[in-house]
Amino acid sequence: MAIRITGTGSYIPSIIEKNEDFYNHQFLNADGSTINSPNEVIVEKFKAITGIQERRYIKDEFVNSDMAFFASKKAIEDANIDKETIDYIIVAHNYGDLKHNNQQSDTVPSIASRVKHLLKIKNPKCVGYDLLFGCPGWIEGVIQAKAFIGSGLAKRCLVIGSETLSRVVDKHDRDSMIYSDGAGAVIIEESTEEGGILAHESATYALDEAHFIFFGETNNPEITDQRRYIKMYGRKIYEFALSNVPKALKSCLEQSGKSITDVKKILIHQANEKMDEAIVQRFYKLYHMEMPEGIMPMTINTLGNSSVATVPTLYDMILKGQLDGQSINKGDVIMFASVGAGMNINAIVYQY
Numbered sequence: 001m002a003i004r005i006t007g008t009g010s011y012i013p014s015i016i017e018k019n020e021d022f023y024n025h026q027f028l029n030a031d032g033s034t035i036n037s038p039n040e041v042i043v044e045k046f047k048a049i050t051g052i053q054e055r056r057y058i059k060d061e062f063v064n065s066d067m068a069f070f071a072s073k074k075a076i077e078d079a080n081i082d083k084e085t086i087d088y089i090i091v092a093h094n095y096g097d098l099k100h101n102n103q104q105s106d107t108v109p110s111i112a113s114r115v116k117h118l119l120k121i122k123n124p125k126c127v128g129y130d131l132l133f134g135c136p137g138w139i140e141g142v143i144q145a146k147a148f149i150g151s152g153l154a155k156r157c158l159v160i161g162s163e164t165l166s167r168v169v170d171k172h173d174r175d176s177m178i179y180s181d182g183a184g185a186v187i188i189e190e191s192t193e194e195g196g197i198l199a200h201e202s203a204t205y206a207l208d209e210a211h212f213i214f215f216g217e218t219n220n221p222e223i224t225d226q227r228r229y230i231k232m233y234g235r236k237i238y239e240f241a242l243s244n245v246p247k248a249l250k251s252c253l254e255q256s257g258k259s260i261t262d263v264k265k266i267l268i269h270q271a272n273e274k275m276d277e278a279i280v281q282r283f284y285k286l287y288h289m290e291m292p293e294g295i296m297p298m299t300i301n302t303l304g305n306s307s308v309a310t311v312p313t314l315y316d317m318i319l320k321g322q323l324d325g326q327s328i329n330k331g332d333v334i335m336f337a338s339v340g341a342g343m344n345i346n347a348i349v350y351q352y
Contacts, residue, residue: 003146004196005350007079007187010316011070011162012303013056019043019177028172032221035174046177051273055180055304057166063097063106065114067183068162071312072115075158079187083121086187087154089128090144091115091162092137092308094341095230098167103227115160134213135269135340136202137161137308138184139348142336143200145188156189161308170229172219178272179230180304184312195331195351199256201248202346205240212236213341238275241339246283248345249337256349260287262333263295265318265326269338270300270310279337297326311336328352 023039035042047053058067068091076083089112096107097114112128133140138161145157165179216231253260266283268276276298281291299314306313315336317323328334330352337347 002191002193002196003149003188004191004193005186006189006191007075007077007081008312008316008319009071009074009076009078009185010309010313011067011074011183012313013058013067013181015057015059016054017057018054019047019052022177026172026220027174028219030219032219042174043177046174049272049274050178051298051301052178052304053301055177056182056306058164058181060100063099064093064095064162064164065097065111065118067164067181068093068111068115068160068185069118071162071183071185072119072158072160075185075187076119081156081187083119084123084126086121086126086156086158088145088148088157089116089126089160090131090141090157091128091160092131092133092141093161093163094132094134094137094307095163095165095168098164100167103225111162134342134344135271135307135310136338136344136346138312139336139338139346140202140344142186142188142197142348143202143346146197146200149188149190156187158185158187160185161312163307163309165230165305165307168230170218170231173229173231175232175234178305180306182303182306182309182313184309184316186312186315198258198349198351199252200346200348201252201255203244203248203344205244205343205345209236209240209343212240212343237343238272240343241275242278242282245279245337245339245345246286248347249283249335250286252347252349253335258333258349260284260289263335264332265328265334266296267311267314267334267336268296269340270298270303270314271305271339273298273300294325297323299323307340311338
């Protein structure tokens with residue numbers, strides 16, 4: 001028995017926020033001091049490092065669970081299944097439903113329960129729960145779905161990654177330009193076809209690394225409200241990722257029984273273009289090889305970093321022919337990989 005992804009769907013918000021839209025922002029250092037560079041220079045340096053030219057934001061009237069629903073509906077249609085046969089709905093996110101201009105996140109009921117409600121699934125044995133695992137949450141949800149199916153606890157799962165990071169960013173922080181919104185969903189089920197999920201790897205580094213990404217105060221000392229925003233120690237995350245993610249990829253690949261030359265694509269979390277390139281380059285150096293051209297599809301330049309949504313969205317776009325020059329063909333061995341808050345790392349070897 002193979003455990004395969006049989007349907008995919010994604011939701012890309014329609015509001016485009018370009019780099020030039022940040023020229024009028026008041027960026028400040030973490031201590032509240034003024035940055036001695038014009039915004040045009042700040043934005044250009046940001047683009048050179050991250051590769052981001054624009055990002056997508058959700059409309060004011062929507063919340064995270066809406067996007068998760070939109071992506072899920074497409075995945076169910078793509079898999080051509082009866083929604084009442086879904087055993088588990090697993091939703092990876094980090095910040096719940098946060099309404100526009102609202103300071104408090106809403107996580108009760110769970111996003112999964114809200115998605116089930118919006119899908120109008122009547123079957124009470126379809127169980128929904130949320131997964132908080134940082135940016136690697138969607139991949140971890142796929143791993144959990146595999147475990148449910150492999151153990152006989154389920155036959156079919158809906159796994160979603162959905163996030164509205166635009167509503168937890170500090171507009172006075174340069175890092176706010178990284179984040180975006182989006183949602184991706186997949187149907188996973190047992191199959192008589194060969195391939196599917198061949199191996200997986202997960203790890204949590206929390207002794208010294210737990211707070212590399214955290215919720216903190218605005219950089220603007222003149223703002224006195226109690227709201228908190230997504231914050232990170234970028235340099236520490238970069239060094240951590242380069243040290244640990246390539247080794248996790250290698251371990252996962254070795255478990256799969258596949259060779260490095262079998263790998264056709266690496267779909268890595270769209271966190272930072274330079275960091276992602278460095279991770280994949282180091283992975284190939286472990287095999288004394290150069291990184292092959294076209295091995296690492298990227299969407300971060302136009303979609304930004306939508307956390308748990310980047311990998312499933314990227315996968316869906318490639319399969320639907322929406323990413324120029326990229327394709328995944330029957331029998332191809334690909335890898336999913338992510339790193340994020342926790343600090344968590346995971347990877348999957350998958351044969352399409």
